[in-house]
Amino acid sequence: MSTTNVFSSKGSLAYSELRQLILSGGLAPGSRVSQYELADKMQMSITPLREAIRRLSSEGLIIMDTHRDSRVADVSASEARELLEVRLSLEPSATELAAHRRTEADIVAMRTAAKKLLPVTRVWGEDAITAHRDFHRAVYTASHNASMIKLLDDLWDKSDRYRRLGLELPSGDEPRTIDLNQHHQILELVASGDGPGAAELARTHIANSLTASVTGALEERENVQPGTTEKTA
Numbered sequence: 001m002s003t004t005n006v007f008s009s010k011g012s013l014a015y016s017e018l019r020q021l022i023l024s025g026g027l028a029p030g031s032r033v034s035q036y037e038l039a040d041k042m043q044m045s046i047t048p049l050r051e052a053i054r055r056l057s058s059e060g061l062i063i064m065d066t067h068r069d070s071r072v073a074d075v076s077a078s079e080a081r082e083l084l085e086v087r088l089s090l091e092p093s094a095t096e097l098a099a100h101r102r103t104e105a106d107i108v109a110m111r112t113a114a115k116k117l118l119p120v121t122r123v124w125g126e127d128a129i130t131a132h133r134d135f136h137r138a139v140y141t142a143s144h145n146a147s148m149i150k151l152l153d154d155l156w157d158k159s160d161r162y163r164r165l166g167l168e169l170p171s172g173d174e175p176r177t178i179d180l181n182q183h184h185q186i187l188e189l190v191a192s193g194d195g196p197g198a199a200e201l202a203r204t205h206i207a208n209s210l211t212a213s214v215t216g217a218l219e220e221r222e223n224v225q226p227g228t229t230e231k232t233a
Contacts (some may be wrong), residue, residue, distance in 0.1 A: 010044060011051035017042055018052045022072055025136040025164050030074045033062060041123060061158075074161040077218035083159050084215050088206050090152060091140060098142035098198035099190045106142035107191050114187050119176045120210050122167045127208055129130050129163055135183055139190060159211055169217055179209065 013120070018038070021027045033053065053070060056062040060079075064070040110162045113135040119129040133156055140152050181207045191199035206212070 010048035014042065014048040014052035016045055018049070018158075019056060019059075019061065021233045023160055025161070026164065027072045029072055029161065029172050031072050033070045033072060035070075035074070048143035059196065075165060075218065077215065077222045079158075080162050080211070080215040080218050083155060083162070084206070084211055087152075087155055087211075088203060090148065091136070091206060092199040092202040093143065094140040094148050094152060095186065095190065095202040096140050096142040096195040097145060097148075099198045102142040102190055106138070110135070110138045110142065110187050110190065114184055117183055118178060119180050120167075121174065121176055125132050125167060129160060129167075132163075132183075133160065134176075139186065142190065162211050162214045166214040169214065176210070179205065221222070 018027075028035065028139045035046055035049055035053065042049065053064065057070070057157070058062045061073050063071050065071050074224055075076075116131040117135055118131055120128045120132050136156070137153070141149055143149065182201060186198055186201050186205065188190040189201060
């Protein structure tokens with residue numbers, strides 16, 4: 001019994017560390033996952049690492065093959081589009097709920113997070129992505145809907161790979177001051193209790209986000225055949 005718990009605990013640790021490596025870009029999309037090299041790097045035995053790889057494979061973050069080595073799932077236009085569609089459906093609703101259910105402590109948390117916001121551009125990089133996520137999480141956490149929060153946490157985890165990709169696109173150099181200002185406007189709408197207004201602005205914000213730009217760029221890239229400059233039908 002205790003042995004099972006030890007492996008479960010170590011497996012959870014391996015899962016957490018490996019998942020973070022993938023989501024942060026420490027393991028690039030499409031890159032090889034060598035179990036023995038990773039086990040050595042993470043200073044753990046192969047058994048919990050294999051458990052972690054199986055879990056991440058079930059989440060679609062790792063593609064397992066018939067050999068010992070697997071690979072990190074590639075980014076794709078289809079996944080980017082799916083994540084964007086789910087966010088467009090779910091986060092405005094959570095933002096509207098937040099406007100109706102926010103507490104004083106929630107408002108303080110949102111204002112604290114807003115003070116750390118930076119434009120999500122190549123210049124600010126990882127600091128901007130972290131601050132951006134922290135702000136949005138402070139807003140949707142104020143919905144006080146545990147199921148919705150869990151879904152959005154997972155959605156943001158997977159979407160961050162695309163935000164990092166977005167920093168490498170030409171749009172990654174844009175100032176994105178409109179996006180930055182919209183965060184503060186959403187905050188004030190939530191704080192004032194304007195649910196419909198907050199939801200509508202959140203929807204506009206998401207539709208024009210860096211993630212949406214990445215989705216469009218990936219769709220364009222995947223629809224262009226090698227050696228051509230026009231999209232296929």
